[in-house]
Amino acid sequence: MSQCLSALRRVAVAAALFGFAASAQAVVEIQFWHAMTGANNDRINDFAKKFNESQKDYKVNAVFKGSYPEAMAAAIAAYRAGSAPAILQVFEVGTATMMSAKGAIKPVHQVMADAGEKFDPKIYVPAVAGYYTNTKGQMLSFPFNSSTTVFYYNMDAFEKAGLDPNRAPATWPEVMAAAAKIKAAGASTCSFTTGWQSWVQLESFSAWHNTAFATKENGFAGNDPKLVFNGPLQVKHIGNMQEWAKKGYFTYAGRKNEPEAKFFSGECAMLTSSSAAYGTIKQNAKFKFMVAPLPYYADVAGAPQNTIIGGASLWVMGGKSKDEYKAVARFLTFLSDPERQALWHQTTGYLPITLAAYELTRKSGFYEKNPGTDVSVKQMIVKTTDKSRGVRLGNFVQIRDIIDEELEGVWAGKKTAKEGLDAAVARGNEQIAKFAKTAKE
Amino acid sequence: MAMEKRVRFRSWWLPYALIAPQMAVTLVFFFWPAGQALYQSLFIENAFGGDLQFVGLDNFRELFNDVHYLASFKVTALFSAAVAGLGLAISLLLAVFADRAVRGAAVYKTLLIWPYAVAPAIAAVLWMFLLNPTLGIVSWWLTRAGIEWNYVLNGGQAMLLIITAAVWKQVSYNFLFFLAGLQSIPKSLLEAAAIDGAGPARRFATIVFPLLSPTTFFLLVVNVTYAFIETFAIVDAATSGGPGQATEILVYKLYKDGFKGLDLGGSAAQSVVMIVILVTLTVVQFRYIERKVQY
Numbered sequence: 041m042s043q044c045l046s047a048l049r050r051v052a053v054a055a056a057l058f059g060f061a062a063s064a065q066a067v068v069e070i071q072f073w074h075a076m077t078g079a080n081n082d083r084i085n086d087f088a089k090k091f092n093e094s095q096k097d098y099k100v101n102a103v104f105k106g107s108y109p110e111a112m113a114a115a116i117a118a119y120r121a122g123s124a125p126a127i128l129q130v131f132e133v134g135t136a137t138m139m140s141a142k143g144a145i146k147p148v149h150q151v152m153a154d155a156g157e158k159f160d161p162k163i164y165v166p167a168v169a170g171y172y173t174n175t176k177g178q179m180l181s182f183p184f185n186s187s188t189t190v191f192y193y194n195m196d197a198f199e200k201a202g203l204d205p206n207r208a209p210a211t212w213p214e215v216m217a218a219a220a221k222i223k224a225a226g227a228s229t230c231s232f233t234t235g236w237q238s239w240v241q242l243e244s245f246s247a248w249h250n251t252a253f254a255t256k257e258n259g260f261a262g263n264d265p266k267l268v269f270n271g272p273l274q275v276k277h278i279g280n281m282q283e284w285a286k287k288g289y290f291t292y293a294g295r296k297n298e299p300e301a302k303f304f305s306g307e308c309a310m311l312t313s314s315s316a317a318y319g320t321i322k323q324n325a326k327f328k329f330m331v332a333p334l335p336y337y338a339d340v341a342g343a344p345q346n347t348i349i350g351g352a353s354l355w356v357m358g359g360k361s362k363d364e365y366k367a368v369a370r371f372l373t374f375l376s377d378p379e380r381q382a383l384w385h386q387t388t389g390y391l392p393i394t395l396a397a398y399e400l401t402r403k404s405g406f407y408e409k410n411p412g413t414d415v416s417v418k419q420m421i422v423k424t425t426d427k428s429r430g431v432r433l434g435n436f437v438q439i440r441d442i443i444d445e446e447l448e449g450v451w452a453g454k455k456t457a458k459e460g461l462d463a464a465v466a467r468g469n470e471q472i473a474k475f476a477k478t479a480k481e
Numbered sequence: 482m483a484m485e486k487r488v489r490f491r492s493w494w495l496p497y498a499l500i501a502p503q504m505a506v507t508l509v510f511f512f513w514p515a516g517q518a519l520y521q522s523l524f525i526e527n528a529f530g531g532d533l534q535f536v537g538l539d540n541f542r543e544l545f546n547d548v549h550y551l552a553s554f555k556v557t558a559l560f561s562a563a564v565a566g567l568g569l570a571i572s573l574l575l576a577v578f579a580d581r582a583v584r585g586a587a588v589y590k591t592l593l594i595w596p597y598a599v600a601p602a603i604a605a606v607l608w609m610f611l612l613n614p615t616l617g618i619v620s621w622w623l624t625r626a627g628i629e630w631n632y633v634l635n636g637g638q639a640m641l642l643i644i645t646a647a648v649w650k651q652v653s654y655n656f657l658f659f660l661a662g663l664q665s666i667p668k669s670l671l672e673a674a675a676i677d678g679a680g681p682a683r684r685f686a687t688i689v690f691p692l693l694s695p696t697t698f699f700l701l702v703v704n705v706t707y708a709f710i711e712t713f714a715i716v717d718a719a720t721s722g723g724p725g726q727a728t729e730i731l732v733y734k735l736y737k738d739g740f741k742g743l744d745l746g747g748s749a750a751q752s753v754v755m756i757v758i759l760v761t762l763t764v765v766q767f768r769y770i771e772r773k774v775q776y
Contacts, residue, residue, distance in 0.1 A: 116529055295721070305616075448723060478534070
């Protein structure tokens with residue numbers, strides 16, 4: 041088959057040389073594996089379709105491969121069998137694994153340079169692109185769907201509890217004062233809950249307060265950092281949350297996005313979770329709600345700094361032909377188009393990944409028409425510090441699981457905040473050491 | 482008048498040819514992967530491959546020094562005992578009643594067999610819908626009855642959820658075998674016992690249960706294996722091993738470390754440990770329990 045194809049290509053080249061129609065040229069087909077479900081899946085298919093229609097040389101096949109971990113495991117198995125896709129969507133916690141997989145991947149900046157595609161890393165939002173950039177300032181993967189941590193509240197419940205629905209609690213003490221009022225007034229059965237507890241309450245929380253989560257710039261400056269999220273600030277916050285859980289202000293509802301359902305069902309009046317939950321909440325909530333910045337502690341110097349991203353980026357796999365890489369480069373350029381990015385941002389709740397897309401959205405009046413949608417962007421468009429650029433760790437998937445397990449122990453009252461976080465740090469460090477053994481830089 | 486009951490093949494190669502397909506399937510799908518696991522458990526490597534490092538028994542040493550891995554044994558033991566025990570007891574009870582039912586027996590039997598057709602993940606989701614703290618109707622009743630139901634935080638409740646789903650799903654299978662076993666018990670024996678004055682309970686204890694023992698034994702082996710391995714989908718769909726590690730059974734931990742954590746050496750070592758446990762359990766069952774079985 042491939043022989044037949046390359047023969048065809050040779051004939052086509054000859055034909056082109058003799059001045060025949062270039063349309064006889066063989067189409068280069070590439071696979072793009074992703075983990076987007078529902079409406080976002082449709083949007084990806086639409087991107088691929090539009091790209092395929094926009095030119096005749098390349099064809100992108102977008103294939104849904106299950107959840108993020110499933111897509112990644114599938115790609116690894118495929119790579120080992122010699123049939124990896126050209127483009128793979130990898131969630132942010134898989135970043136360190138991908139970076140250490142030398143040979144299995146081809147850095148995006150190199151793909152673009154080799155293909156002679158115009159590529160300027162500066163057009164991307166720094167806090168987003170920075171996560172996927174190495175210490176030399178080279179972009180390794182292509183930022184695609186990024187979200188960050190924000191605060192949602194039920195305006196109707198606020199009104200019922202005698203709170204000002206137009207004023208969001210800005211600090212954690214204010215959140216809890218509101219929670220107490222909501223509970224006392226019986227405005228909702230649950231006052232506050234949080235999705236993605238490790239990401240929101242520890243990773244992003246630390247960055248928001250410009251406090252280290254791990255040494256070596258949270259793992260950006262080497263693959264053997266030590267976790268330090270058992271510092272006084274984090275212990276205080278987790279301890280507070282435990283206290284709030286005891287008082288019935290905070291209801292734990294799951295490790296991932298399950299708590300979002302508790303918010304849009306009206307059961308919980310306040311939620312901290314991903315900015316990408318906006319679409320689902322808007323679709324399901326039968327009450328007025330508002331998005332506000334993530335709360336912080338006002339007595340911490342440097343707070344609020346910036347929150348950190350979640351979501352995924354696109355990695356280009358190694359071992360492909362020159363033509364295939366050209367196809368990839370063209371597709372990535374296609375995706376970077378400001379209009380396309382602006383639409384992606386506006387319809388999904390993901391962050392705009394280019395500054396132009398943000399400007400375009402702002403000028404179109406989208407943020408005025410949809411109050412709260414710019415909160416995540418504003419949290420991100422600041423200059424990041426070594427402590428706030430993000431968290432990049434080996435075996436991060438396991439570390440998140442460990443943090444989830446230990447926090448559940450804290451919420452259930454089996455451990456104190458200090459005990460839980462100390463245990464999570466110790467167990468997490470073991471995972472990092474284990475990763476460093478297989479990933480030499 | 483001793484008669485040769487066994488069939489003898491004339492050609493020496495025919496028997497081998499006849500079992501060859503079965504052997505091929507076993508070798509390719511069972512022995513080869515098991516051998517791979519054994520091999521891989523002695524190495525660590527990058528998820529994408531290419532840098533295999535021999536580490537001897539380090540992966541195993543690490544496992545048995547990990548208190549959380551050891552805790553997973555306890556969880557698995559509790560879960561498996563509960564699933565096999567409850568699964569067998571409930572289905573035996575149902576089978577005994579089905580065997581005695583006069584009217585509507587076919588409907589009753591058919592309905593009891595239904596859950597077996599449900600995929601484990603679906604079974605877990607069905608129970609989750611009933612018991613989900615936010616959406617579940619049962620949890621709504623429980624909350625109204627003053628019971629704080631939140632299995633995402635309460636480990637005991639989470640365990641109860643996965644045991645319920647796993648048992649519910651396996652009851653049909655056990656039921657079928659028990660029913661067949663009951664129907665093969667000669668009626669004359671039971672009638673003779675009844676004439677001698679033995680009541681239903683006595684008849685069950687002295688005649689039915691002993692004669693059913695080959696079936697019970699077979700089901701015990703199957704159920705333990707089921708609880709160990711096939712319940713993976715239930716745990717994955719319902720609790721993902723949480724809260725804490727309250728429902729992290731061995732097979733789930735293996736999956737989590739291997740497929741989500743991409744620690745191939747470590748999870749290969751775990752699968753070797755699981756193979757050893759299952760082989761040991763099966764051997765023990767055959768050597769000690771089978772002796773008490775009356776064929």
